[in-house]
Amino acid sequence: MAKVGIKDIARIANVSLATVSRTLRTPDLVQETTRQRVLDAVAASGYKPNRMGMNLRTQRTGNIMAIIPDITNPFNAGLIRAIEEAASNLGYAVLLGDTQSSPEREKQYVDLVEAGQADGMLYFSGRNPFDFDPEKPIAEQIPTMVNSNEELDFDGIDKVMLDNVQAGRDAVQHLLDLGHTRIAAITGPLNTQSAQSRMQGYQQALLDAGIELDDKLVIEGDYQIDSGVEGTERLLRLKTRPTAIFCFNDDMAIGAINVLKSNDYRVPEDMSVLGFDDILYSTYVRPALTTVAQPVEEIGRICAEKLIARLQGDESPPEKTFVAHKLIVRESTGPAPK
Amino acid sequence: MAKVGIKDIARIANVSLATVSRTLRTPDLVQETTRQRVLDAVAASGYKPNRMGMNLRTQRTGNIMAIIPDITNPFNAGLIRAIEEAASNLGYAVLLGDTQSSPEREKQYVDLVEAGQADGMLYFSGRNPFDFDPEKPIAEQIPTMVNSNEELDFDGIDKVMLDNVQAGRDAVQHLLDLGHTRIAAITGPLNTQSAQSRMQGYQQALLDAGIELDDKLVIEGDYQIDSGVEGTERLLRLKTRPTAIFCFNDDMAIGAINVLKSNDYRVPEDMSVLGFDDILYSTYVRPALTTVAQPVEEIGRICAEKLIARLQGDESPPEKTFVAHKLIVRESTGPAPK
DNA sequence: ATATGATCTGAAATCGTTTTCACAGTTTCG
DNA sequence: CGAAACTGTGAAAACGATTTCAGATCATAT
Numbered sequence A, B: 001m002a003k004v005g006i007k008d009i010a011r012i013a014n015v016s017l018a019t020v021s022r023t024l025r026t027p028d029l030v031q032e033t034t035r036q037r038v039l040d041a042v043a044a045s046g047y048k049p050n051r052m053g054m055n056l057r058t059q060r061t062g063n064i065m066a067i068i069p070d071i072t073n074p075f076n077a078g079l080i081r082a083i084e085e086a087a088s089n090l091g092y093a094v095l096l097g098d099t100q101s102s103p104e105r106e107k108q109y110v111d112l113v114e115a116g117q118a119d120g121m122l123y124f125s126g127r128n129p130f131d132f133d134p135e136k137p138i139a140e141q142i143p144t145m146v147n148s149n150e151e152l153d154f155d156g157i158d159k160v161m162l163d164n165v166q167a168g169r170d171a172v173q174h175l176l177d178l179g180h181t182r183i184a185a186i187t188g189p190l191n192t193q194s195a196q197s198r199m200q201g202y203q204q205a206l207l208d209a210g211i212e213l214d215d216k217l218v219i220e221g222d223y224q225i226d227s228g229v230e231g232t233e234r235l236l237r238l239k240t241r242p243t244a245i246f247c248f249n250d251d252m253a254i255g256a257i258n259v260l261k262s263n264d265y266r267v268p269e270d271m272s273v274l275g276f277d278d279i280l281y282s283t284y285v286r287p288a289l290t291t292v293a294q295p296v297e298e299i300g301r302i303c304a305e306k307l308i309a310r311l312q313g314d315e316s317p318p319e320k321t322f323v324a325h326k327l328i329v330r331e332s333t334g335p336a337p338k
Numbered sequence C: 001a002t003a004t005g006a007t008c009t010g011a012a013a014t015c016g017t018t019t020t021c022a023c024a025g026t027t028t029c030g
Numbered sequence D: 001c002g003a004a005a006c007t008g009t010g011a012a013a014a015c016g017a018t019t020t021c022a023g024a025t026c027a028t029a030t
Helices: A006-013 A017-025 A032-045 A051-058 A074-089 A103-114 A164-177 A193-208 A225-236 A250-262 A296-311 B006-013 B017-025 B032-045 B051-058 B074-089 B103-114 B164-177 B193-208 B225-236 B250-262 B296-311
Strands: A063-068 A093-098 A120-123 A145-148 A158-162 A183-187 A218-220 A244-247 A272-277 A290-293 A320-323 A326-328 B063-068 B093-098 B120-123 B145-148 B158-162 B183-187 B218-220 B244-247 B272-277 B290-293 B320-323 B326-328
Touching: A006 A017, A006 A032, A017 A032, A051 B051, A063 A074, A063 A103, A063 A296, A074 A093, A074 A250, A074 A296, A074 B074, A074 B093, A093 A103, A093 B074, A103 A120, A120 A296, A145 A296, A158 A164, A158 A296, A164 A183, A164 A193, A164 A244, A164 A272, A164 A290, A164 A326, A183 A193, A183 A225, A218 A225, A225 A244, A225 A250, A244 A250, A250 A272, A296 A320, B006 B017, B006 B032, B017 B032, B063 B074, B063 B103, B063 B296, B074 B093, B074 B250, B074 B296, B093 B103, B103 B120, B120 B296, B145 B296, B158 B164, B158 B296, B164 B183, B164 B193, B164 B244, B164 B272, B164 B290, B164 B326, B183 B193, B183 B225, B218 B225, B225 B244, B225 B250, B244 B250, B250 B272, B296 B320
Parallel strands: A063 A093, A063 A120, A120 A145, A145 A158, A158 A320, A183 A218, A183 A244, A244 A272, A272 A290, B063 B093, B063 B120, B120 B145, B145 B158, B158 B320, B183 B218, B183 B244, B244 B272, B272 B290
Antiparallel strands: A093 B093, A290 A326, B290 B326
């Protein structure tokens, strides 16, 4: 492409570089007639200010980095869509850091932000990629960021979180209300805060109902469909089986239902299945999934807007925003069998 | 963050800026002892070269832009994942341009590339966002790009495409082989090249089998689950109903199966349903979806690798790469009912 | 001993903008 | 009427790196 730069415009419009820049950035500062001359030249030549020069001079890129474990997970995809929507409205573009949960990739993308390839980042992992000095103020040692989904173990940054303990309780309570007493859980990775919290809620609800905890009913999954499949197969081999399975996300619940049907179980008559996230497909699976909905659009929007507000000078103290979950009862849960 | 720049390193290591830069970029050019001194200073201070300065000087950003209609579509999400994987391996980061099929947003992201915010782009839409002079060589008028999914109506750029006509034929032929003669289609938007081509394949297969085309059996969808739902409802209201539905993507097929089950149709005994894409969920839907698989990983990888090769100086003539589709027969299709 | 070449390094130019500073001309106001 | 304030503009500095060019040093060949 034949590149036309600010110099060319200046020459054509017979003004200085400064005036061209001002016409584009702060039109008020330049006289009507001059401005028009510049604008004509810009229009005629199709000039677009070069972002690299602009970025360097202004010390901002207009990019935000979203660091996320796996974009093929529909929940994450929804998140990214909401983020990109909000960012786009505010004039920012989204750099995608899909890490496949690899700590190295997480670090690599954080490095990129620290090198100034993006102005700030949204961090959807619980692993701390920094080694900062806890004595000194954190804000001066790390890039501007918002943390969500998995909670980092330090304060001083904005966070957007779900009350996973309560969500876990609510899910299990729904099953208890239906008369279930042997309730299994297929969890997320237990080294994550979200899975731990949901687990905690699961245990609290059972204990409150006077039900003894049973290790065998808890199976660690990894949020992939396959681990829902394997977990359910293991549960079906137990001597005393559960009557309900609480899966820590919808994908695993879909895997669970699949196995159950293959083994001629009716859902929910013979076994109830409860999911988490409320992804689009949970409505279209048969039976439609009872699930704990996360407000994915809201989470994505708040994350992006909060980060960008910070980038634009918001200096209010970092805050932890809670978003509300909601139990959506559909067809995959029902009364406990006799 | 207390920023440490190349100047600081130079001062600490007692060398010039040039030597610091050389140590990092072309270590061979600097003497072992000096190099070590610089590296020590870098390690001690945690220096990361600033990308904005670097980008401006080298006239490259290390970003590629992926312009795609909707990241929440699982096929697109898979594509993006493959792209980001390949790009990351080659030292590039992915800027995500989710356009929600809006021409304005497409243009906006293309503008960003033209302004140098990314080095090149992957363009998964069929709408031409440029107005170039067809007389002059195209390569000089548009950014480096690879086009896929929907084909642009001009040559001179790399393309990665599926043979959608043949894929449509193969899908319909499978249904014909099962004895179906009244075969409906729920298409994608008919102003897209992919939907048109699949449609063409659909028609050819029917005509070759001596079956008359019936307008009422063709319903235009938009690749969303809901349009599969609505389309199927319309088909069920017909006086003479089809015995099979060819949906132009899996999401619509999932919607179709849903409606059919709600209306007490058995799939495939009463009605066969055929999808397109082979998304992850097509295995887990009941009945599991017969579908035309696109090699999504391969498409994403090829697109990214081709683009980056171009950016790194590959000057071979632009080429159109075809990738192979494959009919995957699962449970949602069966012999035509009597 | 001198020319030639190879190796290493630093000073300065450069990438394309934005922004500061200075200045000239004009208006406002006491 | 003169000082002060304001308006509009351009020259030059700045952002933070890479790279060109030239010079210094040292080894090698003649």
